[in-house]
Amino acid sequence: MLYFEAWKHYMEQKTVSMCVLDSAERDLPDGSTKKHLFCHRSWNYRKIGKDLRMTKSLGSNKINRACPSKIEITTLESDEVQL
Numbered sequence: 001m002l003y004f005e006a007w008k009h010y011m012e013q014k015t016v017s018m019c020v021l022d023s024a025e026r027d028l029p030d031g032s033t034k035k036h037l038f039c040h041r042s043w044n045y046r047k048i049g050k051d052l053r054m055t056k057s058l059g060s061n062k063i064n065r066a067c068p069s070k071i072e073i074t075t076l077e078s079d080e081v082q083l
Helices: 002-015
Strands: 019-021 033-039 070-075
Touching: none
Parallel strands: none
Antiparallel strands: 019 033, 033 070
């Protein structure tokens, strides 16, 4: 798992993006767990608050649609990671 985290961090730095966990990881019947990581640029910018601050001058990095990048991780009981 440490090798995967190091690889993920390297790729995020290289591509100036982040893969975020969209929902909680799921337990599978065989004892392993599965989680899905999605690109943080997907979908639309959601404005939060009551217009007390100005919007960023450069705008948002959201792309107004689903980004095709996705990582599906299965962690086995032996802490082995499958992508």
